[in-house]
Structures are given as structure tokens and as C-alpha cells.
Amino acid sequence: MPIALENVGIAVRDLEEAIAFFTDLGLTLLGRDEVSGEWADTAVGLDGNHARIAMLQTPDGHGRLELFEHIHPEPVESEPTQPHEVGMHRVAFTVDDIDEALAVAARHGCHPLRGVATYEDAFRLTYLRGPSGIIVMLAQDLTKEDPPQAPRVES
Numbered sequence: 001m002p003i004a005l006e007n008v009g010i011a012v013r014d015l016e017e018a019i020a021f022f023t024d025l026g027l028t029l030l031g032r033d034e035v036s037g038e039w040a041d042t043a044v045g046l047d048g049n050h051a052r053i054a055m056l057q058t059p060d061g062h063g064r065l066e067l068f069e070h071i072h073p074e075p076v077e078s079e080p081t082q083p084h085e086v087g088m089h090r091v092a093f094t095v096d097d098i099d100e101a102l103a104v105a106a107r108h109g110c111h112p113l114r115g116v117a118t119y120e121d122a123f124r125l126t127y128l129r130g131p132s133g134i135i136v137m138l139a140q141d142l143t144k145e146d147p148p149q150a151p152r153v154e155s
Contacts, residue, residue, distance in 0.1 A: 007055065007064035007065060008063075008065055009066040010065060013069070013075065014132070015069035018132060018134075021110070024107065030057050032053065036048075036051075046073060047073075052071065080133030080134075083127060091134065091137070097140065098116060098124050112127065113135075125139040
């Protein structure tokens with residue numbers, strides 16, 4: 001049976017804040033909607049399910065995030081997960097320049113949990129706490145060659 005990953009869904013406290021964070025990192029907002037009704041109750045398993053949603057896509061076109069902010073039932077706050085807890089763990093992105101991605105994250109008040117590590121001279125990576133406490137992993141592949149630079153024009 002063929003199977004494909006459609007998206008990763010993440011409940012957020014503030015949809016606009018989460019959209020701003022992920023679009024600044026480079027994802028594209030594909031669309032927004034508000035969902036409710038019997039079909040939504042059945043699909044999600046919540047009576048009176050009503051949420052605002054947004055679908056975002058990575059620049060390579062392969063990864064999608066569905067962010068949702070519940071209107072009803074009222075959202076339940078929970079402690080943000082820790083890296084060693086069982087359950088939904090994190091969302092991970094490969095970036096061309098981790099320092100640039102961290103500068104973007106910092107503009108949203110999001111910083112590494114501890115620092116940036118180098119794994120076997122192959123990756124620089126870090127975990128940070130994103131909007132609504134989401135753990136986001138950023139990784140830069142050090143084995144890829146730098147993209148070609150545009151020729152300099154002397155004046």
C-alpha cells in the first residue's frame with residue numbers, strides 16, 4: 001500500500017504569531033480556512049470542533065505544516081514538551097545558513113535551548129522553542145557545497 005506524508009499538524013495559541021514565525025523562516029502560506037461542523041467533529045473526534053487553520057509549505061514543495069488555533073472546544077494549555085518526553089517531539093528543517101535562520105528566530109523571541117552543535121563535521125544543528133512552545137530543530141548540512149556566488153561587478 002503506497003503511503004505519503006501529507007502534513008504535520010500543530011495546535012498553536014496564536015495563529016498569526018505562528019504564521020509570522022514560520023513564513024519568516026522561509027515557508028510559504030498556502031491558505032487559511034475556518035473549519036467546523038459534523039464532518040470536523042467526526043474527523044477530529046471532538047464535539048463542536050471549530051478551528052482556524054493555516055497550511056504552510058517548505059520551499060522544496062515536500063513538507064507541509066498545518067497550524068490550527070482552536071476556537072471550540074476552548075484550547076487547553078499544557079507544559080511544552082521536553083526533548084526526552086514521549087509523544088509529538090519536534091518539527092525539523094534543513095536550512096542553508098543556520099546563523100541566518102537563528103537571527104530570524106531571534107526576531108520572534110526564539111532562541112536555542114542550549115546552543116548550536118556540530119555533528120561529525122556533517123551538520124550544525126540546534127533545538128529552539130518556537131511559538132506556542134513548539135520545539136523546532138534547525139540543521140545546516142555542512143557536506144553541501146556553498147551555492148555559487150554571483151559574479152562581482154567592478155565599477
